[in-house]
Amino acid sequence: MxxxxxxxxxxxxxxxxxxxxxxxxxxxxxxxxxxxxxxxxxxxxxxxxxxxxxxxxxxxxxxxxxxxxxxxxxxxxxxxxxxxxxxxxxxxxxxxxxxxxxxxxxxxxxxxxxxxxxxxxxxxxxxxxxxxxxxxxxxxxxxxxxxxxxxxxxxxxxxxxAVAGSGPGYVFEILRAYVEAAEKLGFSKQDSLNLVLGTVRGTLELALDSDLSLEDLRKNVTSKGGTTAAGLHALNGEEEFSALIGRTLQAAYERAVELR
Ligand SMILES: NC(=O)c1ccc[n+]([C@@H]2O[C@H](COP(=O)([O-])OP(=O)(O)OC[C@H]3O[C@@H](n4cnc5c(N)ncnc54)[C@H](OP(=O)(O)O)[C@@H]3O)[C@@H](O)[C@H]2O)c1
CATH class of the missing domain: 3.40.50.720 (NAD(P)-binding Rossmann-like Domain)
Structure with a gap:
């Protein structure tokens, strides 16, 4: 034993x-x-x-x-x-x-x-x-x-x-900001939470089940000139979001190095 x-x-x-x-x-x-x-x-x-x-x-x-x-x-x-x-x-x-x-x-x-x-x-x-x-x-x-x-x-x-250990913290913060933005569009706190968490859960399960790349999945829900395209342009038009996520992981990694 x-x-x-x-x-x-x-x-x-x-x-x-x-x-x-x-x-x-x-x-x-x-x-x-x-x-x-x-x-x-x-x-x-x-x-x-x-x-x-x-x-x-x-x-x-x-x-x-x-x-x-x-x-x-x-x-x-x-x-x-x-x-x-x-x-x-x-x-x-x-x-x-x-x-x-x-x-x-x-x-x-x-x-x-x-x-x-x-x-x-x-x-x-x-x-x-x-x-x-x-x-x-x-x-x-x-x-x-x-x-x-x-x-x-x-x-x-x-x-x-930096990627996975601290990851839940980033995800909670992204979800919080997403819910806050839904409230600003006129939904109650509870409806905002249901809309955001439900959207994220369903999207995550779709991604886990799919053979397509994340990029292809995103392209498939983005019609030219549509609402998703407008939102995505605001989110990452100049790749600001990609850069922000890059800086987030880099900062966590640098802190891990300091703590060694
Ligand atoms: N929580 C996370 O998400 C997470 C993720 C990855 C890694 N970790 C790592 O996991 C480790 C534990 O984290 P945790 O969140 O579980 O901390 P925690 O809840 O404080 O657990 C530590 C336990 O050790 C006990 N303890 C204190 N002094 C002791 C002694 N002399 N002998 C034996 N046990 C003693 C504490 O008792 P008292 O409460 O009475 O002091 C407590 O029950 C940390 O090193 C952390 O870095 C945590």
């Missing part, structure tokens, strides 16, 4: 754990003094002393990054000699995790918010030599709540964070 220790079990760690417990037969133990609401069969300890002599195959860090340096060293002795460290912490480099545990295999998982409803996209990065069994296992866990993309450098994981 694979034994997994989850260090920190808050919003993201707790959501991932639910998916892992429901979709694998591993033995999970949570180390978190907050006594979170746990899936059936998952054990919980408030401190490393409560673990006794137990040893684990995987230690998965789901703490806030600023706590890792203080908390992780206490738990490392509870990892088997062949054990692997994984982490979902944003802005805490694999190289720093490896410094805490020289010689250990380290795999970072970068989930994004929709993972809490099993619809995330996660980046995976294996730091240094990692056994095939460990990368397969971490991939299997990530797939419980998300699609996955492997990257081959920490820099690419920072780029992935």
């Amino acid at each position: 694979t034994k997994i220790l989850l260090l920190g079990c808050g919003n993201m760690g707790g959501a991932l754990l639910k998916a892992w417990a429901a979709n694998t037969d591993h033995e999970f133990t949570v180390a978190d003094p907050a006594r979170p609401d746990l899936p059936e069969g998952v054990s919980q300890v408030g401190s490393v002393e409560d673990l006794g002599e137990q040893l684990f195959d995987y230690l998965i860090v789901a703490l806030k990054p600023q706590l890792i340096d203080n908390v992780l060293p206490d738990y490392l002795p509870r990892l088997k000699p062949s054990g692997v460290i994984s982490s979902i912490a944003a802005g805490y480099a694999a190289a720093k995790l490896a410094e805490h545990a020289p010689g250990r295999s380290v795999i970072r998982i970068m989930p994004n918010l929709p993972a809490v409803i099993g619809k995330g996209v996660s980046g995976l990065y294996a730091h240094g030599p990692v056994p095939e069994t460990a990368s397969s296992e971490i991939e299997r866990l990530a797939l419980c709540s998300s699609d996955i993309v492997w990257v081959d450098s920490e820099d690419m994981l920072d780029r992935l964070t």
Whole structure:
């Protein structure tokens, strides 16, 4: 039986754990003094002393990054000699995790918010030599709540964070502005929300189901001289929108680099 220790079990760690417990037969133990609401069969300890002599195959860090340096060293002795460290912490480099545990295999998982409803996209990065069994296992866990993309450098994981990790924030803001604009056209707040979220959901599902490129799908709904063409000209006539999205991702990536 694979034994997994989850260090920190808050919003993201707790959501991932639910998916892992429901979709694998591993033995999970949570180390978190907050006594979170746990899936059936998952054990919980408030401190490393409560673990006794137990040893684990995987230690998965789901703490806030600023706590890792203080908390992780206490738990490392509870990892088997062949054990692997994984982490979902944003802005805490694999190289720093490896410094805490020289010689250990380290795999970072970068989930994004929709993972809490099993619809995330996660980046995976294996730091240094990692056994095939460990990368397969971490991939299997990530797939419980998300699609996955492997990257081959920490820099690419920072780029992935700028695209997908921070992505839900951009999408919420775009939706908010879209709803606000609908209200300005005369709709109530509730009607605006229904119109915008319904339009976005339907359009997204169409795009996911279609073999056409996004550009072709857009062309197909844009008749020359029509309303969509007028709206699109205002949105991106001089490519201002494309440039804005480019600057958005670049700013998030640069911040990820600063946080390394
Ligand atoms: N939320 C997201 O969308 C998201 C996305 C990608 C990555 N992440 C990463 O996921 C990690 C966790 O984020 P989160 O949103 O789940 O944070 P969170 O809700 O604050 O969860 C962290 C948990 O760790 C617990 N904790 C604090 N001190 C501890 C200790 N000494 N030993 C064991 N557990 C301790 C906290 O308990 P208390 O609450 O009592 O302090 C809390 O339950 C972060 O590194 C973040 O970068 C989050």
